[in-house]
Amino acid sequence: SEELFMDAFNAINETFKTVFLSLFGGGRAELQLVPPEEGSDVLDSGLEIVAQPPGKKLQSLLLCSGGEKALIAAALVFACFLVKPSPFCVLDEVDAPLDENNVQRFGNMLKDFAGKTQFIVITHSRPTMELADALYGVTMDEPGVSRLVSVRLKEAAEMAGV
Amino acid sequence: SEELFMDAFNAINETFKTVFLSLFGGGRAELQLVPPEEGSDVLDSGLEIVAQPPGKKLQSLLLCSGGEKALIAAALVFACFLVKPSPFCVLDEVDAPLDENNVQRFGNMLKDFAGKTQFIVITHSRPTMELADALYGVTMDEPGVSRLVSVRLKEAAEMAGV
Amino acid sequence: MRFHKLEMTGFKSFADKTSVTFEPGLTAVVGPNGCGKSNISDGIRWVLGEKSAKNMRGEKMEDVIFNGTEVRKPTGMAEINLTLQDVEGADSLGFSEFKEITITRRLYRSGESEYLINKIPCRLKDIRDLLMDTGVGSRAYSIIEQGKIGQIITSKPEERRFIIEEVA
Amino acid sequence: MRFHKLEMTGFKSFADKTSVTFEPGLTAVVGPNGCGKSNISDGIRWVLGEKSAKNMRGEKMEDVIFNGTEVRKPTGMAEINLTLQDVEGADSLGFSEFKEITITRRLYRSGESEYLINKIPCRLKDIRDLLMDTGVGSRAYSIIEQGKIGQIITSKPEERRFIIEEVA
Numbered sequence: 001s002e003e004l005f006m007d008a009f010n011a012i013n014e015t016f017k018t019v020f021l022s023l024f025g026g027g028r029a030e031l032q033l034v035p036p037e038e039g040s041d042v043l044d045s046g047l048e049i050v051a052q053p054p055g056k057k058l059q060s061l062l063l064c065s066g067g068e069k070a071l072i073a074a075a076l077v078f079a080c081f082l083v084k085p086s087p088f089c090v091l092d093e094v095d096a097p098l099d100e101n102n103v104q105r106f107g108n109m110l111k112d113f114a115g116k117t118q119f120i121v122i123t124h125s126r127p128t129m130e131l132a133d134a135l136y137g138v139t140m141d142e143p144g145v146s147r148l149v150s151v152r153l154k155e156a157a158e159m160a161g162v
Numbered sequence: 163s164e165e166l167f168m169d170a171f172n173a174i175n176e177t178f179k180t181v182f183l184s185l186f187g188g189g190r191a192e193l194q195l196v197p198p199e200e201g202s203d204v205l206d207s208g209l210e211i212v213a214q215p216p217g218k219k220l221q222s223l224l225l226c227s228g229g230e231k232a233l234i235a236a237a238l239v240f241a242c243f244l245v246k247p248s249p250f251c252v253l254d255e256v257d258a259p260l261d262e263n264n265v266q267r268f269g270n271m272l273k274d275f276a277g278k279t280q281f282i283v284i285t286h287s288r289p290t291m292e293l294a295d296a297l298y299g300v301t302m303d304e305p306g307v308s309r310l311v312s313v314r315l316k317e318a319a320e321m322a323g324v
Numbered sequence: 325m326r327f328h329k330l331e332m333t334g335f336k337s338f339a340d341k342t343s344v345t346f347e348p349g350l351t352a353v354v355g356p357n358g359c360g361k362s363n364i365s366d367g368i369r370w371v372l373g374e375k376s377a378k379n380m381r382g383e384k385m386e387d388v389i390f391n392g393t394e395v396r397k398p399t400g401m402a403e404i405n406l407t408l409q410d411v412e413g414a415d416s417l418g419f420s421e422f423k424e425i426t427i428t429r430r431l432y433r434s435g436e437s438e439y440l441i442n443k444i445p446c447r448l449k450d451i452r453d454l455l456m457d458t459g460v461g462s463r464a465y466s467i468i469e470q471g472k473i474g475q476i477i478t479s480k481p482e483e484r485r486f487i488i489e490e491v492a
Numbered sequence: 493m494r495f496h497k498l499e500m501t502g503f504k505s506f507a508d509k510t511s512v513t514f515e516p517g518l519t520a521v522v523g524p525n526g527c528g529k530s531n532i533s534d535g536i537r538w539v540l541g542e543k544s545a546k547n548m549r550g551e552k553m554e555d556v557i558f559n560g561t562e563v564r565k566p567t568g569m570a571e572i573n574l575t576l577q578d579v580e581g582a583d584s585l586g587f588s589e590f591k592e593i594t595i596t597r598r599l600y601r602s603g604e605s606e607y608l609i610n611k612i613p614c615r616l617k618d619i620r621d622l623l624m625d626t627g628v629g630s631r632a633y634s635i636i637e638q639g640k641i642g643q644i645i646t647s648k649p650e651e652r653r654f655i656i657e658e659v660a
């Protein structure tokens with residue numbers, strides 16, 4: 001099982017590097033396995049993430065901004081999907097901390113993946129709605145009771161107010 | 163000091179009720195003091211928040227949505243300012259989880275308070291920018307180095323892409 | 325394997341029977357604050373076998389049953405049906421000849437729960453086994469809750485290890 | 493009392509001397525991800541006497557000093573000046589006749605820090621006392637960090653008590 005673990009780690013690390021590059025449009029990132037103590041089992045090690053947004057120095061994840069953290073996390077999730085595709089994925093307002101450029105890059109990547117994986121994306125942002133194959137609006141016309149209506153882009157944008 | 167504590171609690175509770183009403187446009191809310199054990203000191207009790215968005219039943223805070231939680235927290239912060247005004251307040255993307263209607267109500271409330279308190283608001287949302295008395299854009303033209311420029315609304319909206 | 329339809333009755337704010345048909349590709353869900361969007365994501369997590377009330381944003385599992393409004397009474401049961409299509413490799417339960425499988429989960433106010441596959445009562449373990457074979461497997465990185473996207477980054481290194489383990 | 497100007501040099505991503513003039517009312521700060529908006533809010537928290545590196549999103553306090561880029565060297569010091577106007581009741585340090593007070597905080601790579609009020613060296617305690625008198629006081633609910641607005645609601649009841657204590 002140690003072999004399986006290392007194979008998975010190496011595969012995810014390779015894809016994480018390329019996914020990071022296309023989401024950030026530059027810079028570099030990698031995953032590192034950190035054994036808790038010297039000589040302990042690789043299966044017990046922690047996963048360290050090292051990320052360097054374009055033009056910046058290598059820095060601790062703590063110093064990253066809200067949007068940068070969301071984008072790094074998205075890169076990791078997408079990397080896992082590339083190695084072990086999941087038939088579906090639900091993303092609940094993952095694009096909320098992103099600025100316009102990053103929402104576009106994120107949306108384009110979603111589109112690339114939407115061939116293999118079904119995505120259900122809850123969003124307030126217009127660029128993400130525009131990419132959808134199907135759009136649903138949730139309303140509470142009767143207070144406290146949710147209803148679902150299938151909407152067109154124009155109505156969806158009105159519901160979200162964008 | 164027990165007297166001071168209770169005075170503060172009662173004052174905040176009264177204002178919290180009215181602020182909640184204008185932020186949510188209905189419903190009701192209140193604060194409750196919960197002693198940790200029977201008969202213990204009031205100064206050791208916890209603060210419970212009870213909120214009922216318009217048209218809904220009274221429910222635990224856990225069941226509230228992301229936007230509802232942000233709005234309840236904002237109501238509590240504003241209530242504290244009414245009782246003990248602070249000369250300044252910094253809000254970092256507090257409007258991110260809010261939909262269009264709630265961003266408007268939140269912005270209007272900020273405007274009401276901006277008479278007594280100076281607000282510094284970091285935001286991506288256009289309605290909040292439109293209310294500002296002064297607008298600053300932060301850029302990183304030189305990668306990794308931040309600069310500040312004073313901008314007009316049109317430029318600010320472009321920087322945030324809205 | 326792909327999701328075809330989700331049908332919720334009496335689950336959280338979905339008091340009346342409500343169904344969502346999923347398309348291949350990208351389905352977007354929009355709406356104002358508090359209208360019930362995240363409840364849909366909770367519904368998917370629940371029908372796939374979620375055991376923790378905390379992950380359902382509640383204190384006890386009964387919190388998922390429609391609790392009433394100012395004018396409606398609470399219901400006695402929550403039910404969700406999830407229909408999957410093109411299911412490969414579902415041999416473990418002898419469903420391989422079906423191209424369409426419907427998973428059902430019910431919870432009554434009494435605390436009793438029922439699980440069904442294509443209307444045949446089964447155990448939660450059977451649903452989990454079925455999902456394991458079809459690659460839907462664990463949901464660690466397939467359902468990202470609201471506000472939690474940054475948590476993968478800010479958690480401790482040993483907590484992040486599970487991501488590799490899921491894939492291995 | 494009101495904020496007039498914030499001047500940052502070598503603080504986080506503000507390598508060169510950068511100043512922000514605050515207006516009465518509402519000042520909005522905008523810009524793309526990672527450009528340095530939240531660093532301004534960290535700067536205000538820092539010059540007002542923040543002691544915890546964790547609240548500055550770092551591991552050690554030296555993390556606030558500009559760390560260099562691919563083409564610039566790290567600086568040796570971080571400095572922030574905050575100018576306050578119409579300060580009432582600042583008698584504790586004999587500043588009551590000044591209508592304008594500038595608070596300065598510096599940190600050197602060596603770990604040494606300096607605090608000044610109107611260019612006169614003082615201790616951190618003096619700055620805290622000055623702020624107490626002017627009502628800027630504690631910052632528990634005056635600085636809401638990014639992503640933390642919901643935390644007031646999701647924390648435990650005894651953790652929320654501090655809000656009442658601040659006001660009392």
Ligand SMILES: Nc1ncnc2c1ncn2[C@@H]1O[C@H](COP(=O)(O)OP(=O)(O)OP(=O)(O)O)[C@@H](O)[C@H]1O
Pocket residue numbers: 144215218221225226227228229230259335336337355356357358359360361362363364387388389390391392470
């Ligand atoms: N068991 C239940 N019975 C009735 N209503 C419920 C139940 N559980 C949750 N709710 C309702 O669901 C609402 C929250 O819905 P949800 O979290 O899906 O909102 P949302 O659309 O995601 O909003 P946001 O945009 O703010 O994130 C709550 O206001 C609550 O009233």
Ligand SMILES: Nc1ncnc2c1ncn2[C@@H]1O[C@H](COP(=O)(O)OP(=O)(O)OP(=O)(O)O)[C@@H](O)[C@H]1O
Pocket residue numbers: 053056059063064065066067068097306503504505523524525526527528529530531532555556557558559560638
């Ligand atoms: N000591 C330091 N030296 C140099 N750069 C630093 C230092 N500390 C933080 N930074 C930089 O500041 C950036 C983060 O800035 P900040 O958190 O203010 O972004 P932001 O504008 O709030 O973005 P978002 O919209 O994503 O929240 C990081 O990318 C990091 O490179």
Ligand SMILES: [Mg+2]
Pocket residue numbers: 227228229361362470
């Ligand atoms: Mg939600």
Ligand SMILES: [Mg+2]
Pocket residue numbers: 065066067254529530638
């Ligand atoms: Mg920020």
